[in-house]
Amino acid sequence: MIRKHHILRITLIVILLLGNVANSIGSDKPALMEKTIIAIKNCMAGSPAPWPNEWKTEYIDTIRKAIEPYQDSPEYAKRLEILRNGFRPYWEELKKSNDRPLFEVHCAQIRWYTENIMTTEFPGEEEKKKLKNQYEDLWNYAAGSLLI
Secondary structure, X not given: OXXXXXXXXXXXXXXXXXXXXXXXXXXXXXXXXXHHHHHHHHHHHHOOOOOOXXXXXXXXXXXXXXXXXXXXXXXXXXXXXXXXXXXXXXXXXXXXXXXXXHHHHHHHHHHHHHHHHHHOOOOOHHHHHHHHHHHHHHHHHHHHHHHO
């Protein structure tokens, strides 16, 4: 009887631990999104736009709304990393003015940019190998042309 009690107790502990692990994995995605949003906010603060605070909040919310539907997409973390890394050069080149219609264009552009990052299919291993071979062929051709 004691043995059955221990087995039930161990089983219950394992089930609880597995539930906690599953919850921590599932809760990781919102944390990744917030990490991305914070990085974008920091970038925006480094090169501020002459926008009122409401516009800045609207711009960030546009990005957040473009990310949220894709939290279950393959390679979600990689997609957010691409967004984080690509935002700084995008933001630095953005023409920022206090013109509302231009601001709305910027919101549409960042929504399009973000949605495309979140939905684009990454190349598979075979495609990567093919691209690498094409690159090597071009490199060899260029190097051979220089030697002539």
